[in-house]
Amino acid sequence: MSKIFKHLVSSAVPVPIENIDTDQIIPARFLKATTREGFGQNLFRDWRYEADNTPKSDFVMNNPLYKGRILVAGKNFGCGSSREHAAWAIADAGFKVVVSSFFADIFRNNALNNFILPIQVTDEFLDKIFKAIEANPAATFEVDLEDQFIHIIGTGLKANFDINQYKKTCLLNGYDDIDYLLSLRTNIEQYETTRPYNF
Amino acid sequence: MGKTLFDKIWDSHVVVKKAGHPDAVYINTHFIHEVTSPQAFDGLRKRGIPVFRPGKTKATADHNVPTLHQDQPIKEALSRHQVEMLTKNTSEFGVDLYGLGHRYQGIVHVIGPELGITLPGMTIVCGDSHTSTHGAFGAVAFGIGTSEVEQVLATQCILQYKPKRMKIEINGQLGKGVLSKDIILYIISKISASGATGYFVEYAGDAIRNLSMEARMTICNMSIEMGARGGLIAPDETTFAYLKGREFAPKGTDWDNALAYWQTLYSDADADFDSVLSFDAADIEPQITYGTNPGMGIGITGHIPALEEIEEKERPSFRKSLDYMHLQPGKPLLGQKVDYVFIGSCTNSRIEDLRLVADFVKGKQKASDVVVWIVPGSKQVEAQAKAEGIDKIFADAGFQLREPGCSACLAMNEDKVPADMYCISTSNRNFEGRQGPNARTFLASPLTAAAAAITGKVTDIRSFMQ
Numbered sequence: 314m315s316k317i318f319k320h321l322v323s324s325a326v327p328v329p330i331e332n333i334d335t336d337q338i339i340p341a342r343f344l345k346a347t348t349r350e351g352f353g354q355n356l357f358r359d360w361r362y363e364a365d366n367t368p369k370s371d372f373v374m375n376n377p378l379y380k381g382r383i384l385v386a387g388k389n390f391g392c393g394s395s396r397e398h399a400a401w402a403i404a405d406a407g408f409k410v411v412v413s414s415f416f417a418d419i420f421r422n423n424a425l426n427n428f429i430l431p432i433q434v435t436d437e438f439l440d441k442i443f444k445a446i447e448a449n450p451a452a453t454f455e456v457d458l459e460d461q462f463i464h465i466i467g468t469g470l471k472a473n474f475d476i477n478q479y480k481k482t483c484l485l486n487g488y489d490d491i492d493y494l495l496s497l498r499t500n501i502e503q504y505e506t507t508r509p510y511n512f
Numbered sequence: 513m514g515k516t517l518f519d520k521i522w523d524s525h526v527v528v529k530k531a532g533h534p535d536a537v538y539i540n541t542h543f544i545h546e547v548t549s550p551q552a553f554d555g556l557r558k559r560g561i562p563v564f565r566p567g568k569t570k571a572t573a574d575h576n577v578p579t580l581h582q583d584q585p586i587k588e589a590l591s592r593h594q595v596e597m598l599t600k601n602t603s604e605f606g607v608d609l610y611g612l613g614h615r616y617q618g619i620v621h622v623i624g625p626e627l628g629i630t631l632p633g634m635t636i637v638c639g640d641s642h643t644s645t646h647g648a649f650g651a652v653a654f655g656i657g658t659s660e661v662e663q664v665l666a667t668q669c670i671l672q673y674k675p676k677r678m679k680i681e682i683n684g685q686l687g688k689g690v691l692s693k694d695i696i697l698y699i700i701s702k703i704s705a706s707g708a709t710g711y712f713v714e715y716a717g718d719a720i721r722n723l724s725m726e727a728r729m730t731i732c733n734m735s736i737e738m739g740a741r742g743g744l745i746a747p748d749e750t751t752f753a754y755l756k757g758r759e760f761a762p763k764g765t766d767w768d769n770a771l772a773y774w775q776t777l778y779s780d781a782d783a784d785f786d787s788v789l790s791f792d793a794a795d796i797e798p799q800i801t802y803g804t805n806p807g808m809g810i811g812i813t814g815h816i817p818a819l820e821e822i823e824e825k826e827r828p829s830f831r832k833s834l835d836y837m838h839l840q841p842g843k844p845l846l847g848q849k850v851d852y853v854f855i856g857s858c859t860n861s862r863i864e865d866l867r868l869v870a871d872f873v874k875g876k877q878k879a880s881d882v883v884v885w886i887v888p889g890s891k892q893v894e895a896q897a898k899a900e901g902i903d904k905i906f907a908d909a910g911f912q913l914r915e916p917g918c919s920a921c922l923a924m925n926e927d928k929v930p931a932d933m934y935c936i937s938t939s940n941r942n943f944e945g946r947q948g949p950n951a952r953t954f955l956a957s958p959l960t961a962a963a964a965a966i967t968g969k970v971t972d973i974r975s976f977m978q
Contacts, residue, residue, distance in 0.1 A: 329828075330828075330829055330832065331826065331829040332705055332706070332805045332807075332829065334805065334941075334943045334945070335718040336922075336941070336943040336945060336946050337943065337944060337945070340921040340923070340925055340945050340949075341575075341924035341946075342923060342924055344547050344575075344621055344924060345547075345576065345590035345591055345593070345594050345924075346590070346591065347550035347551065347554075347594060347597050348551065348554070349551050359945045359949055359950075364931070364949060364950075367899070388706070388747075389705060389706040389709070389739070391869075392705055392706065392805070393641065393736075393941060393943060394922075394941075395548070395639060395640055395641040395643075395655035395656060395657055396547075396548065396640050396642075396941060397548065397639075397655075397657035397658040397659060398658075414933060415706060415709070417706070417709060418675070418709060418710060418739070418741055419656070419657060419736075420577070420803065422656075422657060422660065423657035423658075423659065426657060426659035426660070427659070465937065475933065476531070477673065478532040479532055479533045479536070479585075479671075480532060490659070490660075490663055490671045491555070491559070491659075491662060491663055491666050491667070493671065494531075494536060494663055494666065494669055494670075494671060495561075495666060495667060497527065497528050497536055497667070497669070499739075500527050500528050500536070501527055501536075501538070501564075501667060501669055504527040504538055505538075508538075510794060
C-alpha cells in the first residue's frame with residue numbers, strides 16, 4: 314500500500330448504483346482474514362461472481378473495456394458496516410481514488426486511513442463523469458490533491474473537491490494518525506489526571 | 513447559549529484541539545471483537561508498542577461464533593482462527609476477554625450495557641458500526657474502522673472531526689403493537705438511509721422518555737442506518753435504575769458521585785442543534801422493510817411504492833432492489849410468504865425482546881413451513897430466559913432457542929438464510945446478501961417477526977390484539 318497520494322491520471326471503473334453498502338463491497342463471509350491483504354479478489358464479490366465463482370459478464374469489473382485506478386459510484390457510497398475491509402478491498406484491487414456524490418462517514422475515514430482519496434462531487438458532475446465513461450470507456454481523468462481538482466480530460470470539465478487540511482497533509486506526505494497521536498502522549502497523560510471518574 | 517448533551521460530552525473529552533486538525537478525543541471504553549481487531553494488534557506489534565490503557569478495552573467473540581454447540585471447537589477453520597487470534601491478542605496485550613464459554617460472552621453491544629460497563633457521559637468506540645447502541649445511556653458512542661481501533665489501543669484517543677448535531681423528537685402515544693423498532697424504522701423510512709450522515713443524533717420527546725432501556729438501545733442501535741455517526745438519549749431515572757447494582761457499575765460513594773455527574777447530562781433548553789426533526793408517535797404503525805436498504809420501509813398495512821412515486825433518477829436503484837427481493841412495485845406486503853424468522857442481533861436480542869415474543873407466542877404454534885431462530889444476545893440473556901421458562905414456551909411453539917452471537921444478522925458464521933428465501937428479521941440491515949448470498953430480508957420488530965412465525969406470512973401483529 315502506497316502511503317502517499319499526490320496526483321493521478323487514469324481511466325475509471327463506473328458502478329452507477331446508489332447506496333452501495335460495505336456488505337456489497339466485501340461480504341461478511343470474507344472478513345475472516347487476520348491481515349490486510351488479499352481482499353481485492355472479493356471486492357463486489359456477489360455482483361462480480363456467480364455462486365460457482367464464474368464471473369458475471371454484466372458486471373463492469375468483468376468487462377475488459379473498463380479499467381483504471383479510479384472507482385466511480387452512485388451517492389451514499391460505503392454506507393452500513395464500519396468494516397475497514399471495504400477500504401482494504403478497494404485498495405487491494407488497485408484503486409487509489411473513489412468518486413461519488415456522497416460518502417458514508419465511517420467509510421470516508423477508513424478510505425483516508427488507507428491512503429485512498431474519496432472525492433465528493435456534485436450529483437451533476439458525477440453524472441458528467443458517468444456520461445464521459447459511457448461515451449468512451451477509456452476516458453481519462455486527472456486527479457490532483459495539491460490543487461484539489463478532478464478533471465475530465467476529454468471534455469475539459471473540471472471540479473474542485475474539499476478535503477480537510479490535516480488529511481491532505483497526511484496523504485501528500487504519507488503520515489498516519491497514530492504517528493500524530495503518539496506525539497500527544499504527554500497531553501493524554503495530563504488529561505487523564507483531570508478526570509475524576511471513568512467518564 | 514446552552515450546550516447540547518452531545519457537546520457536553522464531546523467537549524469534555526477533547527485532549528488536544530488544534531486548528532486544521534481533527535480533535536484528539538479521549539475514549540473511556542473501547543470494545544473489541546474478533547473481526548475488526550487482529551490487524552490493529554498486528555499494527556501495535558509492528559510499531560513495538562503496548563496497549564496504552566489495557567483496562568479500558570473489553571473484548572468478546574460474537575460475529576464468527578456458532579450458535580449451537582458452543583462447547584465444541586468452531587468447525588469452520590477461518591472462523592476458529594479469528595476467534596483464537598482474539599484470545600491470543602488479548603492475552604498477550606493484557607485485555608479482558610469474555611470469550612466463548614465465559615458466562616459474560618455475547619454480542620458486544622448487549623454485554624457492555626448489561627454488565628454496567630457502558631455508562632452515561634462516557635465516550636465509547638468499537639470497530640463495529642452498531643456501537644451507537646450504547647448512546648441509549650447518554651454516552652457518545654460510535655463505530656470505527658480498524659486503523660482507528662489501533663489508534664485507541666495505542667493512545668486511548670481517536671482523531672475525529674466533530675459531527676453536526678441533530679435532534680429528533682418523538683412525542684405522543686405509541687399505538688398498540690408498536691415497538692421502539694417501529695419508531696426507528698419509521699424515522700429511517702422518512703429521512704432515508706443517508707438522512708443523518710454527518711450528524712450525531714439526540715432522540716428526545718415523551719415517546720422516547722417512556723421507553724425502557726432495552727427499547728432505547730434498539731433505537732440508538734439503528735442510528736447508523738440513516739447514516740448518523742451515532743445517536744444518544746439523555747440519561748434519566750430509567751437509566752439510573754437499570755444501571756444500579758450491575759457488575760461493573762460504580763458502587764457506594766462512587767455511585768453517588770457518578771449520579772451527581774450524570775444528572776447534569778442533558779441538552780440545555782437553549783442549546784442549538786444544526787437540525788431538528790419532529791414526529792408524532794401516533795402516526796407510527798408496525799413497520800416492515802421491502803427493499804435492500806433500511807430506508808426502504810413502509811407501515812405494515814402500506815404498499816411498496818409504485819414506480820411513479822420514486823424520483824426518476826432513483827428508479828434504477830429502486831428497480832434493482834425490488835428485482836433482488838422478487839417483489840413488485842405498488843403491491844402490499846401483508847400476506848407475503850415468509851420462510852425464515854430470525855429474532856436476535858444487537859438490535860433486538862435482549863431479555864425484554866424475548867419476553868415480548870414469549871408472551872405473544874405462549875400457547876401458539878409456528879407455521880409448519882417456517883424455520884424460527886431465536887438467538888439471545890448474551891449468555892446472561894440466555895440464562896435469564898431459561899430461568900423464566902421462556903425456553904419452554906419457545907420449544908412448545910416450535911421455535912429454536914440457540915446460543916448467543918451475531919448469528920443470521922450478517923451471514924458470517926454458520927447461520928445463513930438460504931438463497932431466494934424470505935426472512936423476517938429483527939436485525940438492522942436488509943442489504944443484498946446480508947443474511948446469506950441471495951437471501952431476502954424483511955426488517956421488522958420482534959412482535960411483527962413473531963406474528964409471521966405463527967402465520968408463515970407477513971402479518972399485522974394488531975390482528976392478534978382485537
